[in-house]
Amino acid sequence: xxxxxxxxxxxxxxxxxxxxxxxxxxxxxxxxxxxxxxxxxxxxxxxxxxxxxxxxxxxxxxxxxxxxxxxxxxxxxxxxxx
Amino acid sequence: xxxxxxxxxxxxxxxxxxxxxxxxxxxxxxxxxxxxxxxxxxxxxxxxxxxxxxxxxxxxxxxxxxxxxxxxxxxxxxxxxxxxxxxxxxxxxxxxxxxxxxxxxxxxxxxxxxxxxxxxxxxxxxxxxxxxxxxxxxxxxxxxxxxxxxxxxxxxxxxxxxxxxxxxxxxxxxxxxxxxxxxxxxxxxxxxxxxxxxxxxxxxxxxxxxxxxxxxxxxxxxxxxxxxxxxxxxxxxxxxxxxxxxxxxxxxxxxxxxxxxxxxxxxxxxxxxxxxxxxxxxxxxxxxxxxxxxxxxxxxxxxxxxxxxxxxxxxxxxxxxxxxxxxxxxxxxxxxxxxxxxxxxxxxxxxxxxxxxxxxxx
Numbered sequence: 069x070x071x072x073x074x075x076x077x078x079x080x081x082x083x084x085x086x087x088x089x090x091x092x093x094x095x096x097x098x099x100x101x102x103x104x105x106x107x108x109x110x111x112x113x114x115x116x117x118x119x120x121x122x123x124x125x126x127x128x129x130x131x132x133x134x135x136x137x138x139x140x141x142x143x144x145x146x147x148x149x150x
Numbered sequence: 151x152x153x154x155x156x157x158x159x160x161x162x163x164x165x166x167x168x169x170x171x172x173x174x175x176x177x178x179x180x181x182x183x184x185x186x187x188x189x190x191x192x193x194x195x196x197x198x199x200x201x202x203x204x205x206x207x208x209x210x211x212x213x214x215x216x217x218x219x220x221x222x223x224x225x226x227x228x229x230x231x232x233x234x235x236x237x238x239x240x241x242x243x244x245x246x247x248x249x250x251x252x253x254x255x256x257x258x259x260x261x262x263x264x265x266x267x268x269x270x271x272x273x274x275x276x277x278x279x280x281x282x283x284x285x286x287x288x289x290x291x292x293x294x295x296x297x298x299x300x301x302x303x304x305x306x307x308x309x310x311x312x313x314x315x316x317x318x319x320x321x322x323x324x325x326x327x328x329x330x331x332x333x334x335x336x337x338x339x340x341x342x343x344x345x346x347x348x349x350x351x352x353x354x355x356x357x358x359x360x361x362x363x364x365x366x367x368x369x370x371x372x373x374x375x376x377x378x379x380x381x382x383x384x385x386x387x388x389x390x391x392x393x394x395x396x397x398x399x400x401x402x403x404x405x406x407x408x409x410x411x412x413x414x415x416x417x418x419x420x421x422x423x424x425x426x427x428x429x430x431x432x433x434x435x436x437x438x439x440x441x442x443x444x445x446x447x448x449x450x451x452x453x454x455x456x457x458x459x460x461x462x463x464x465x466x467x468x469x470x471x472x473x474x475x476x477x478x479x480x481x482x483x484x485x486x487x488x489x490x491x492x493x494x495x496x497x498x499x500x501x502x503x504x505x506x507x508x509x510x511x512x
Contacts, residue, residue: 126347126406128400141162
């Protein structure tokens with residue numbers, strides 16, 4: 069894995085502990101990787117997260133994601149009214 | 151929702167680009183800090199869709215590119231020693247040092263291994279108690295939580311054969327350096343979304359205020375970047391210099407608290423040398439004195455290094471947004487991804503590599 073700042077979202081499919089660390093399995097559209105979940109202690113199965121160098125650094129907020137898309141749709145609708 | 155296809159929707163990207171075109175009334179220069187964003191911009195051709203006069207310049211947010219030549223030379227010196235397993239994120243292996251790179255050291259017999267995560271290096275140290283395992287702990291705020299965790303794990307596991315060659319950099323001091331330069335052209339910023347996922351974006355408010363520049367936290371998909379540009383353009387046109395968040399599904403104002411806590415536990419701020427740019431005050435992290443035991447530079451005594459940079463490479467100017475890769479006489483001739491003169495041609499986040507890969511060669 070070469071890329072340090074780019075990351076794609078993956079889905080948490082397993083959560084467990086190893087060496088005293090919260091770990092998990094993440095499904096990236098069919099490819100599964102083990103990652104450390106220590107920085108997202110509230111993670112639940114099925115949550116989407118963005119991984120950097122083997123660590124989940126945040127959970128994706130679905131409500132915020134939908135709002136961003138809705139904002140863009142709004143621009144689109146305004147455009148078509150002209 | 152899978153959080154990918156929605157943000158690569160060409161129709162929605164066109165909607166946002168059209169809105170940008172409607173909004174712009176005069177030329178503006180916007181810098182995307184992160185090399186990952188530079189690559190997305192080139193990959194999806196966003197630079198070619200923007201209205202004429204709206205210029206994107208590429209920032210220093212490529213960890214591989216800005217890791218100082220001294221540090222690369224130190225990594226080569228340590229990796230060449232006997233009974234060492236030198237571990238690194240993959241991109242670092244091809245970065246040219248004064249003489250050779252980690253690949254060439256490996257070819258001459260050294261044990262240099264690519265790891266995906268700092269915890270892989272910990273595992274290698276556990277599995278090889280008779281060897282010294284060194285991890286090249288480079289990067290911005292995105293890798294710092296992982297690198298810090300490896301120190302805590304090594305301590306917890308009592309690993310005496312693990313150490314780190316630390317060369318960390320931070321974004322906000324680099325923005326100060328760019329904006330404070332008399333040659334500065336940048337009028338607004340796309341802040342790096344994943345750095346902000348760790349650190350939040352509270353650090354940018356004093357910068358926006360001091361230099362009167364808008365800063366918009368931006369993600370990496372084409373729709374994220376278009377939206378970030380639109381928000382910066384709106385702020386520029388209005389003459390306001392707010393900090394806004396266009397990546398709220400991932401980034402919060404305060405950032406990831408457990409990650410910041412771990413960084414602050416293990417690292418402390420230090421002046422840091424950036425390759426091609428020079429020393430930027432307080433722009434780095436180093437191990438705190440209580441973790442000095444894990445400092446590979448101390449353990450292997452590689453302090454006296456006199457690096458020699460390629461005289462042709464203009465990476466420093468590119469990383470400050472002063473030049474574009476195509477303005478370098480060596481670009482795509484003497485300097486290619488196969489034979490890079492500077493780190494910006496190596497990394498998957500380097501601006502020169504992005505221009506080369508996506509055909510911006512003239």
